[in-house]
Structure formats: structure tokens, C-alpha cells
Amino acid sequence: MFDVVVLFFALGVFARLVKSDLRLPEALYETLTIYLLLAIGLKGGLELSRQPLMDLLPQVLAVVTLGALVPLVVAPLLRLAGLSPVDAAGLSAHYGSVSVVTFAVALTAVQRAGLPHEAHAPLWVAVMEAPGLVVGIVLARLALKRADAKQGRIRWDLLAHEVLLGKSVLLLMGGLLIGAVAGDAGVAPIKAVFIDPFKGVLALFLLELGLVAGGQLGALKRHGLKLVLVGCSLPPVLALAGASTGHLLGLQAGGVALLATLAASASYIAAPAALRVAVPQANTGLAIACALGVTFPFNLLVGIPLYLHLAPHFAR
Amino acid sequence: MFDVVVLFFALGVFARLVKSDLRLPEALYETLTIYLLLAIGLKGGLELSRQPLMDLLPQVLAVVTLGALVPLVVAPLLRLAGLSPVDAAGLSAHYGSVSVVTFAVALTAVQRAGLPHEAHAPLWVAVMEAPGLVVGIVLARLALKRADAKQGRIRWDLLAHEVLLGKSVLLLMGGLLIGAVAGDAGVAPIKAVFIDPFKGVLALFLLELGLVAGGQLGALKRHGLKLVLVGCSLPPVLALAGASTGHLLGLQAGGVALLATLAASASYIAAPAALRVAVPQANTGLAIACALGVTFPFNLLVGIPLYLHLAPHFAR
Amino acid sequence: MFDVVVLFFALGVFARLVKSDLRLPEALYETLTIYLLLAIGLKGGLELSRQPLMDLLPQVLAVVTLGALVPLVVAPLLRLAGLSPVDAAGLSAHYGSVSVVTFAVALTAVQRAGLPHEAHAPLWVAVMEAPGLVVGIVLARLALKRADAKQGRIRWDLLAHEVLLGKSVLLLMGGLLIGAVAGDAGVAPIKAVFIDPFKGVLALFLLELGLVAGGQLGALKRHGLKLVLVGCSLPPVLALAGASTGHLLGLQAGGVALLATLAASASYIAAPAALRVAVPQANTGLAIACALGVTFPFNLLVGIPLYLHLAPHFAR
Amino acid sequence: MNKHPKTKLTLVAEAALEPRLLAELRRHQAHAWTISEVRGAFPEGDRDGDWEADRTIEVKVICDTAVADAIAQAVLSKYAPHYSVVLYFSDVTVLRAERY
């Protein structure tokens, strides 16, 4: 049976398809984003306070590498699917980064299924947001250079600032640190806000995402069936890479599922924003339609249940 | 003793009357609306999952008929009170529809009083929103036709879309379906957001409604005492019709009180919006002043306690 | 160890200093303000319902006097520090009033420390907001008169309206009354919104305040070290006055700490707004930099722990 | 840098009209516009509701004078009688004339 949050997503998609006037106010959407990032960070931070940081270093290095390699694999595949060099690189940057909401859904699914997992997994999210994004941007810039020699230089300092000190990494890392420093006793008084309502807030967020994803149908039609095929076939491939990395790291079953989900998910908030700044020539409309309109629902409905199902085979 | 939520309403009215700068941000107001509709729907949906749907058909037909008949009775009464044909029909559409917040207050009152009730009552709200509204609009258009033969045709397709796929019916129905499909186990993890804080959120909403209702005083003065009399005398009459319908359906005491409240309540969100689209000649200012400035507080302070008190006499 | 809410403040300051794009939507900020004021009021009101109102009269008179005297002491000190007469008076108005958030942090600290305290303390907040503010404004107007004889008259009626019926006093007083009237039983059903999440909401609010305070660095630099010295040295002095008043009133240790905090805190929301209306010549930029950029973090990090530590020596 | 004269038509109206105003623009081949949420006031007329949901929008469209006139004419005859709507024209100059 589907998780209840998936039903909220479906309600949002339906509302948009039938052209209902239902809209979530922008301030609510922003608030939900801030909340989810902080809450996920806090959860992971509580766990961090319980274990020696040094033990995590290999994991961090492994997931960073995983994220950075994704665009190198994805971009050529997208070229084969007929995308222009710049668009292929741009879209590969989205898959190199991660979707925090997809992670949140997987996390609640893992908990519901009672799979044992590394509770510091939110740390992976934080460190996986940037590397693949940056690699994808570099690929796109190289493609541009090849097409047009007098391309301006990319401002790496601005880009690093945008990504590393952007809202999502900052709140995730901030939550992790606060959780780690405050520990269980310190976090207890704010539990009623940051822990208990987590899943209900996620449900509201998915309603909003459903509204947006439902609005991507036009873009999907314009780009043809190709985009749907791409958005559905990349996740399982990437999930396999994630699960294998999890296997090498000796993760528990839940941890494998989470890492598979992270690899398989595509960013549709941070990545498009960074691309607009760094490579405006890449078609972000196409990328959002693919990441949010296809891959996100695919992971929600098919991917996550699948990854959870297969994870035990890769687990330590 | 008054329910605490009524005190929040009073605070809002007071703040507006003394011209305080207190305002709730529009995004908060929209968020509260979305929340209440979803939460009410979910509550009812949980109950729906427990009983055979077919048993509800007679109830649904009965409450739809009740809603549709209301404007046919109310419009002539309003003509007697001196309103123009179009304004009388327009205002009757508001009484034909329902006020979700009034229902929410009645629901918490019924629960507090421990009256046994049909837990699927939110279904009545969803199906009662449209019929009376549509009948009232037809009456208004007929009145216009009589006054001016070259009136344009009404776009029923647009209107049906506006009402049936509008935010309120969509969220109520969506909540009902999600609750019915997910059942108690599925809804449990989002209880901390959609069930437990319900009454507190209702209190905030009533603060906002108090602010708006307090601002209707100017309109009330302009339209004279007449409007106050109308707004206070219609609810008991309509409540009687609602209670009788409840009696015929063999409802429990709480169910009778809820149906009486629905009949007695007047829409001040969905109805004015639909009227602006379908019959812009009708005075929505007058209608809002009456529905929100008089009938809503009347039901809150006098009506609901009264209906609860008398409901057992009509109950099965 | 720091309270967890202080860590959220630090995160906000950090985000601003590194120029992150993190912003809380304005509607969220307004919602948090409304929530905190209502929740603090409700808490105090519950306590008010338990004791004879007349017993509180001496306390009310004493704290009003305390607030009114503050600017008379602070303004001359600020003149010594080199501020212009109008700016000194204007800033003294901020110290004469109170910071509700500082109070909220002190309240949770007192509860965490298990110090016995007068649970009706929110009443002090409500009655201390206006007196010092008004005295400070009078001082500023006198300073202007001295400099320029043809100054227009101040509209006291407008000002009284702005302050006494302004959002903060209205919500605090409204919450107090609702709490007092409804009592424990009446408030119970809205506990899940107004009581349990209090500290978590406070954490979010401090994140926002951190963002704003972090943005005051520019103003601080412009005004020089002087402002930092002023903002750090006034609070302990004023706290001593507050603690002594608490001693004279025979308060419990927690009550002494709370009253010390109130005296030591400076308003950075209500006071600047009132000053803009009543004395636009006073530099509100400077006042906000001092009150929010220096005194607020000082109280958070150093002041409140200190006042709690010393309070027992002043207690009954 | 070639500057071309165009007309900016501004419509201020109750938000309920939004879909129909935009349909009117499209009907006149004006496919680009800018909308802002505003707050309005008008001398007390026959529309006196001030309920929160009673929002006001401002639509600006830059186009040829003839198009602006045609849109204004259509809006005035269809909506002005029963709806709150105000419209005015301003002269502007644009750079890439082919875009309007």
C-alpha cells in the first residue's frame, strides 16, 4: 500500500490537471522548505553526537565521489537520447545533485518498514548536494567552449558561494551541527516542532510538489516521449550505483536504500537555480520537467518501494 | 461557558473595532484555509473507510436536496425584506451553500458536549457546498433576464468548474478520499499535523475571521438594521429545516446538530467568489456583510449552542 | 551549556555574515510574532485565573514605574557617550520598553533551571511595553523643542492608539484575558498549538532574528565601537534595577530573573515603529543596531545566564 | 540603439477578473504582460466588500497603440459596467521592437 504522503502528491497532480484554482501560498512553500531542511539536519545531528566523527570520513568521501561521477555517466547517455551537448550536461548536473524531499520520503519509508539504517544519513544529503552539480556545470561550460571559443569565464567563487552557502546546504549543515551540539536533551524541548510533525509537513510539501509536477505536463508534451523514457530509466541505473556504493561501505539495509535513493534522485530546486547563474544557455525548463515531472514521481511511486525491496541484498 | 475559540473571534472583532494595526498575513490566512479543509476531510474520510458507501446514498441525496431548496425559500423572504430581485437571489445563494468554519466550530462543540454523531459528517459539507449556490445563481440570472432581455448567457461549464473543482470542494473531497484510502494506520503518522492541532488552528482562523467581520460594521450601517434582522432570523429557520431533515434521516443527536448548523450557516468565501463570476450585478458587499458580519457571529454565539441544545429532541 | 534556541540565533547570524541567500518569508516572520505574543499571553492568563487580581496591583504599579524611569537614567548616560540629544532620547525609549523575545528566552531558561517564578509574569511584559517608550518620546520631543522652537505638536492621541492598541499589547493582553477567562479546561484543546510547540517556534524566531541582527554589522561599523560598549554595558545596569524592584516586591527567584531581563532588554520592533511616527528626527537605524545588533545577543549569551545566576540573592 | 515608441496599457481590476482579462489580451494577440498584486481604493461605489479574498491586480502590457486601444475598448464595454476596473495609457519607448 502507498504511503499516505504519496496520496497528497496525487491530490496535487490531480488538482493541477483539472485546472483547479488550488495554490499553496509562496510563503508556505518557502516555510515548508526551511522546515524540512532544518528538521532533517537535526535528526541526523542527534545521531552524529553519538559517534566518533572520524569514522564517517570514508563514507563522506565515497558519497562525494559517487555524486561527482554521476554526471560523467549521465551526460553521455543523454547525448545518446538526442539532447544537445549543453542541455545534456545541464540535465546531468540535476542528477548529480540530490532531491531532499525524495530523501525525506525514503527516510519515512525506511522507518515504517523497520529497516535498520545509519541515522546520520542526512549528512550524506548535505555533502552530496554540491559535487555532482559542479561537475555537471563544468561539463556544460566545456560544451559551450567547444561551440563558441569566446565564452566568458565562469565565476567559480560566485558559484561556490551560491551552492555551499546556499539555503539548502546551510540549513542541512546548520541542523546537523545544532543537533550534534545540543544532543537529545537539548533538542527535546523543540521536538514538538521539529520531530513530531515531520511527516505531516512532508505531506503538505508533497501536495505542493504535486501541483508543480502536474504543471509540467505541457513541457513534457513539447519535449516528447523521450523525456519520459529518460526520466524513468535513469533512476534505476543510478540507484544500482548507489546501492553498490552502500554495499562497499558495508551499510545496513536501510542505509543502502537511502543511498540508492539519493543517487537516483534529481535536484529540482538547487540545481536549476545554480544552472541559471552558471550556464544560462542550458534549458532549465526541460531539466525541471524531467527531474520534477518524471523522475520525482517515478521514485515516489516505483523507485523507493523497489530500492527498499532490493536493499537487503546489498546490505552488510 | 463559551468555547475558547469564540474568544479568539471576539479578540479579532475588538481589534478591528478599535482600529488596531493587527493583521494576519494573507499567506497565513490561505494556509489556515487549506489546513482546515484538508483536516476536516481527513477526519470524515477515516470514518468513511469503516462503512459501506451505499448506505450513505440516501443521506447524500437528502442533504443535496436540502441545500438546493434553501434559496427557493430564502430569496422570497429577502424580497419581502426589501432587497432587489437580483440581490435577494444573490444572498440566497450564500445561505444555500455552507460555511466550513461554522461547521468546524459545531464539530468541536459536539465533541466537547459528548453528543453521539455520524463521524462522516464532513461528507455532507462537501456535497452541500454547491447545490444551493447553483440554485441561487439561477434565480439571480432569471431575475436579470426579467429586467433586461438581452442578458448574455451564463457559462455553466465555467461555473461548474469553478465550484466543483474549486479549492474548497477539492480539498474536502481530497481529504475524504485520502482518509478513506489510508485508514487509521495510514493517517497515524500525520496525526501530529492534521488531527491534534485542529482546534488551535481553528482558534487562529477565528481571530482572522473576527478581524474581517469587525470590518463589516461600515457595510452594516450603510444597509441599516434590516440586514442585522435578516442575518439573525434566517439561521434559526434554516436550522429547523436542517434538524427536521436530520430527523427524517434518523441521525444521532450530534448529527442533527451538525446538519442544522450546515443549513443555518451561510458561505462567505466560495459563494461571493462564484457570484462575482456568474452574476456580477448582485451586491456581494451586502452579502458578505450579512453572511460574515451577522449570521456567522450569530451562529457562533447563539445558534450553535441552541442547535446542540435542541438536537436531542430531533434525534433518532 | 547554551540553550538550543541560542544555536538557532547563531545559525542566523552566520548565514547573514557569509551572505547566504537564506531568508525567512515575511509572512512567516509575522506569523511567528503573532504566535509568540498570543502564546505568552495565554500562559500568563492561565495563572491570572488562579489568583485575586487586586493582589497584582502593587506589582503592576511597580513595573510601570520601573519602565518609566529607565529612559530618565539611560538618556543622560547616552549623552555622555556622545549621542545627540534627540538620538539619546530616542534610544532611551527603546530601553524603556521591552523585548518580548528576550523575555520568552528567559522564561524557557527559568523553566529549564527549575527556578520558582510568578507564572503571571507575562502581565508585566504587557504593562511594561508602553510607559518607558512614552517617556523616551517625551524626552526626544523636549530636546527637539529646545533646538527648534517652531516644532509641531505631538499627536498624543495617535501615539496612544499606536502603542496601546498596537499589535503587541493587544495580542499579549488578549491572550492574557482569553487564558484567564477560559482557564485550564478551556485552553486544553488548543494546547497542541499554543503551549507544546512554544519553544520550537521560538527557535525559528531566533533564526530570523539572527538573520536581522547579522545584518546590523554594517550599521555597527559606521557608528563605531561606542555603540557596542553602550549596548553591552546598559543591560547589566538595568538588570540590577529590575532585580532590586523584584526584591522590593518580594518576588521568587525566577520572577526576579524575569523582571531583571525585562528591564535589561530593549525593544526593537514596537519602539522603532512608534519613534518613526512620533519623532522621525531620531535615528532609528542607530537604535535598531544597538538594541537588536548588540543588546539582544548580549542578553541571550551573557545576560540571561547571569541574571538567572544572581536572581536567588535578590529573591524573597 | 534604436528606440521605438510603444503604448503601455495598465489595467487595475478586482482579481476575479484575471482569467478573463488575460483571455482578452490573448484574443488581441498580446501574449506578454506583467501582473502585480496591489491594494486599491476607490470612492465608495456600488461595490463595497472589503473581505480579504477581495484582491486587486494590476496588469501591464506593452504593445502598439492600436492594440492597446482595442483591448481597452473591449475591457471597457464588457467588464466596466459590473466590475471594478480602471485603465490608462502611457507612452513608452522600447529597444527590440520586434518583441512587442
Next chain:
Amino acid sequence: MNKHPKTKLTLVAEAALEPRLLAELRRHQAHAWTISEVRGAFPEGDRDGDWEADRTIEVKVICDTAVADAIAQAVLSKYAPHYSVVLYFSDVTVLRAERY
């Protein structure tokens, strides 16, 4: 379709001034206006607070040139010395002249 020339006066000011600016408009018999919430920037002057509550509004009023001038004059003398306020005039044309 008769077009009539009017003046649009735009005031950009700190939000604290709103009630007083509107009172000024009413005093000059301008009973209709449009307000937007905006964000502003101005060369660093003696007002340097950038606290969230420090909002800026833009008020637009379409009226006869004489009225616009009188309002501008009043606002300039009463508020410009101590408040953040900017004002400018534009020429516009309207259709139903009797409404302004």
C-alpha cells in the same frame, strides 16, 4: 473612444507613512489610488536601518495635474525632511475622465 490627459503621481515611501500619505490624498479630494508593496534602495543617507519591519510602499494616484502638484507640494514640505519619500509625475491618458 475619447482619451483625456491626466497626471499619474507616484509616491515611494517608508510604510510607516502610509496612513498619513493617504490622509493627504483624501484632503486633496483624491479618493482612489493603487498601493504596491515594494523593496527600495537609496544612496546611504541618515536613515540606515534595514530591519524587516522597515517596509516600503509605492502609491500611485491618477488625477488632474493641479491636484497632483498640490499633493506633491504638501508631501514634500511635510514629510520629505524627516522621512524616506520619493515622488515623480508621469503623463497618462484615461478614458472615462469623470472618474478621476
Next chain:
Amino acid sequence: MNKHPKTKLTLVAEAALEPRLLAELRRHQAHAWTISEVRGAFPEGDRDGDWEADRTIEVKVICDTAVADAIAQAVLSKYAPHYSVVLYFSDVTVLRAERY
């Protein structure tokens, strides 16, 4: 009351450009401006995303014609090729010319 002619330059662009547009203004010594959050529409082009985060802003700056031209020129050449940006000029008159 002396009125001085100035030019108002209006830029409507995707919000991602905000920091860079403002930097452009500063580079041309225009240190005061007004920004509004708006919603936009434009004939379907090569940018077709309509994700919530895809906001649009409107920047208005009142300055001398030469400055407005220079800003427009710079924005057009640097950003128009790859970003959504529209710009137009209007004539306005101001009172305190020294402020612009």
C-alpha cells in the same frame, strides 16, 4: 516647485538576475531603485519552466536619460541573449533633481 525631466527605466526579468542587475545599476552610478515582485508571461520561447521558484522581478530606476541608455545597453548585451529580460523607458518629471 521646479519640475525636472528624467527618464524612468523599467527592467522586468527573472529573479535570478537580481544581484547582477543591481550591480549593473551601481556600476552606472544609479544607487537608488524600486523593486517589485511580479508575475510575468511571455510568448512561449526557449525558456519554458514554470516552477514556483521561477520568480520575476520588476526594477524601476529614475535617472538621466544618458544613464538609463547606458544601463539598458549593458543589460541588453550582457543578459538579453540568455535570460528573460524586458526593458522600456518612460518620461517622468521629478522635483528634487539633485537626488537622481
